[in-house]
Amino acid sequence: MIKINENYLKLEASYLFIDIARRVTAFTDAHPEREVIRLGIGDVTRPLPPACIEAFHRGVDEMADGATFRGYGPEQGYAFLREKIAEHDFKSRGANISADEIFVSDGAKCDTGNIQEIFAGDTKIAVPDPVYPVYVDTNVMAGRTGTAEDGRYAGLCYLDGTMENGFIPALPTEPADLIYLCYPNNPTGATITKDQLKVWVDYARENRALILFDAAYEAFIRDESLPRTIYEIEGAEEVAIEFRSFSKTAGFTGTRCAFTVVPKACVAYDSKGEKQSVHSLWNRRHGTKFNGVSYPVQKAAEAVYSEAGQQQTRALVDYYLKNAALIRREITALGFECVGGENSPYIWIDGKRDSWEFFDLLLEKAGVVCTPGAGFGKCGQGYIRISAFNDYEKVQEAMSRIRAALAE
Amino acid sequence: MIKINENYLKLEASYLFIDIARRVTAFTDAHPEREVIRLGIGDVTRPLPPACIEAFHRGVDEMADGATFRGYGPEQGYAFLREKIAEHDFKSRGANISADEIFVSDGAKCDTGNIQEIFAGDTKIAVPDPVYPVYVDTNVMAGRTGTAEDGRYAGLCYLDGTMENGFIPALPTEPADLIYLCYPNNPTGATITKDQLKVWVDYARENRALILFDAAYEAFIRDESLPRTIYEIEGAEEVAIEFRSFSKTAGFTGTRCAFTVVPKACVAYDSKGEKQSVHSLWNRRHGTKFNGVSYPVQKAAEAVYSEAGQQQTRALVDYYLKNAALIRREITALGFECVGGENSPYIWIDGKRDSWEFFDLLLEKAGVVCTPGAGFGKCGQGYIRISAFNDYEKVQEAMSRIRAALAE
Structure with a gap:
């Protein structure tokens, strides 16, 4: 049955x-x-930026001609896009992220929803409150919670955001293995300073926890003192995965392109306590259950990094x-x-x-x-x-x- | 940790x-x-068919103008596409599938990989051998198997395909809950007749099993006596989910558009033996972890159903x-x-x-x-x-x- x-x-x-x-x-x-x-x-x-529209059209034209037609692309995304992302979004900020640590996808919602699959079923999850519902619901579906009462699921560790703490929660008082953070925050709009973010990175390093850092709104940061990526924080590459999107940066909500950064230094543990590569796990998940982003869409996304874009x-x-x-x-x-x-x-x-x-x-x-x-x-x-x-x-x-x- | x-x-x-x-x-x-x-x-x-290229370009142009720009679309796909699919691919074949039973996605690989999530952890899985590896690997990842020995995972029910049976396996001899079938088959190219497929549908109905029918290659069927969809078989809508793709039909392997049919009549059971709607479960999964296919890509897919397309x-x-x-x-x-x-x-x-x-x-x-x-x-x-x-x-x-x- x-x-x-x-x-x-x-x-x-x-x-x-x-x-x-x-x-x-x-x-x-x-x-x-x-x-x-x-x-x-x-x-x-x-509307989409003109540079993206032009590149999008060119990408479509390539699909019309046998000499330039593209079939299956690399599941992780084309090198032309991954390299530009690594250069512009990370290396330029002093974050040592390479192209092969970037996984191009069709949305940060998908990636933040799917990432929990590569971790153990009994992983202790910490989520902020207020929270983007996908973080919670995907863990409920995976069986990491009990039932809900009064709007909160049993077994989840909720990190309270208040006007007093500026919606930067205090560290969890119970052990947490996987911590969702989102800055600039959805829904509160709160931002986090480097010093505040360092507290979380240090916590993760000390407790062998992992941070899922949702930076879908990073393009809205104009204050140069604020971190644009968690990898501006020392040691973050060992304990953090970052989610990015072209949705809010370039108006891609209906065009669909995003990416997730999984540094090769990032580790989780097996039941014997041995280190395992999170990059390898995600690469396997991504390659098995995903077949890459539409080629013309990747061309449109690449144009974000041109001077005009x-x-x-x-x-x-x-x-x-x-x-x-x-x-x-x-x-x-x-x-x-x-x-x-x-x-x-x-x-x-x-x-x-x-x-x-x-x-x-x-x-x-x-x-x-x-x-x-x-x-x-x-x-x-x-x-x-x-x-x-x-x-x-x-x-x-x-x-x-x-x-x-x-x-x- | x-x-x-x-x-x-x-x-x-x-x-x-x-x-x-x-x-x-x-x-x-x-x-x-x-x-x-x-x-x-x-x-x-x-290359992509000219009708698709034209529609693709028009879709991109709409994204360039504030008056026609599209942000987030429905996760399940735009009605303009779902309605054409229902009409051309199903109703025209006498299969009573409606637009809201069609879930547009970015690939049949993703859908055949993700579908197992909505079923119980102890679901008994039957797969053909030879097999498209995604069916197996995604169930291994979900913990429904033991380790592999001699190329076969413990706990899976393998359905042997041979030259003698024309790569149409016999019914399982042990109880199976979820059965993967693919016709025209990848990798063997074998096709299945209506009578042969009816044997499987009847088995599923009698045993309260569910069939995952991968029909990604249906466009290659030229023999009018062969079923183009499993829903040509009586009662299949209660026991089968069908996967389709524009990849091989219209050359979309690099453009990315597919769809999955989950009839509202399709049921699975909870632990009390009560019927549960598979459509509702998949709708929840799709809406929580997916954000729809790129709008211009859906326009290109729609053009497949035009006369020229x-x-x-x-x-x-x-x-x-x-x-x-x-x-x-x-x-x-x-x-x-x-x-x-x-x-x-x-x-x-x-x-x-x-x-x-x-x-x-x-x-x-x-x-x-x-x-x-x-x-x-x-x-x-x-x-x-x-x-x-x-x-x-x-x-x-x-x-x-x-x-x-x-x-x-």
Whole structure:
């Protein structure tokens, strides 16, 4: 008899975005004359940079001609892309990452979801709260948790983020083997300094733990003192895997290209306590279950590293950062405490009331959609997330509506 | 302490293609003047159909304009593509599959590799031998086997394919929960009739088993009596998941688009013996660990179903089928017994000697690269696979060289 993986039955139904959609639909049905401005989901709205479009077209043209046609490529990605990534994103920052330590993929969501497979079933997992739900759900599916109660799964170690600690959690008080960190953070927009990140790297080294560092939003860092990669921290290559994406850097959410860095120095242990290469394990997983990213997409991603591509992607990120600064300024002027909005596209606001209550207020009085913080975990209760991914004029309009709504 | 998934240590090193590459390199180093013709790996060589190229370019152009730009799409694929698949590939064959039962992905390799996650850890797995290695390796990684001995993993049920049974194995003699089948078969090129497939569907229904039906090569079927989809068999929608790909149909091996069909009627069981929806489980898995296929790639795939696309992909497949027929004709004339090469791009040849010995003979005497059958499992010993994926002129030249080599 074919039986299911019963761990799936432990998953809490993902009500957050369904609930948001339901409330927005109810509102628009009731008020068809009112335009809703969406600052909820973290999806880009601006077109791909021209350099990427040109390279994308050239890649497609190559597929039209037998002389330049490409069939299966290397599962880990083409050298032309991996080499540029190593050079521009790592070596230029003093991080000694080589091309063969980079695994090109179709998304950071896939990679952050799949990576747990190469570790033991009884791995003790630590996740931040608030948290990107994929980190949690993929470990629930793999059987590393008990059931959920009050929004928290038994067996997981939750690292509380609060306004007091600036959403940089304290080290775990119980032993943790695999630690998910994300900076600039989704959903809070918080950033981490080198000294703060060093605390985590040192912890991992001392405790033979491993850090999964999600840096999907690193392109939003403008403060040169902040680390753009965890490998700027000494010794991180032994204890950290880093996830990156072209989604937010270059507007690739619908184009799909990302990469994961697994340094050859990175180790985990077998049951005899012997060191094992995490790079070899991931390489085997990647080669067995993945067949590479579309060739024209890799060409488009490569163009991010051209001179024009660098200028254009910087301008793209600057555009959203201008939105973020405006949101942060307006929200602060209204007397709210917030984090993010600097070096990040997200503004995380202490609403001083229930998350959903604030969500409803902004929707009904201002016609603005945000994301209730409670959807990201227990520590998100009382907060909302506003995203800077929209046109500047829409953000201006949204903020002026919020101002009016709250003045009522 | 971070520990590895020790099941990975059970994996036999994948020597097959490494070994092939090593031997080919040694040969070309020794004989730089001789041109090697590659009929080994199953990778297409002809350019994408013009209809796909045009649609691909239009998709890229849409990404260049804010008014038509696409960010995150539905994880399961765009309706425009899913609806065409349902209509053309299933409803037109009398198979009642709807658009929301189709999950668009970036490859059948990924899907056939990932699908086992939604089933229990103690699922009894049956695989054909010879076998596409991904079916086996992903179950080894998930801990459903013991270690390997003599090329076979403990705990797996191997279904022997032989020249006598035409590489359509007999039903398992021990209970099996999850059964991998692939027709037209990789690597043997064997096809299955409706009556033969019905035996498996009936077995699954009677034993509450589930069939994973890999139909990546269905476009090569020209015999109208053969099933193009397992859902042509009555009751299959309750007991079968089907995998399809644009890789071999339309030359998408480097472009990356495929799909998996999970009917809503398909059931598995929980530990209480209650029915559970496999569609819901896969939908959850897909939505949690995947973020959809690149939008321009989905547009290119959609064009396969246009009138021009249908003509062009048929011509593309016909081209390879002409190669296959030539290989089959020549090999048969040389006195070898073979299967495949009709309704399939692969010709599976009984070499009447060790697989690697025949491989070396063809490489050294004819400068032709094939794949030794032993690389696909114990039952592959004594066979070689020749692939029809190359230019017709090269295939002609390869066959004339093989003829000469064997006449020596």
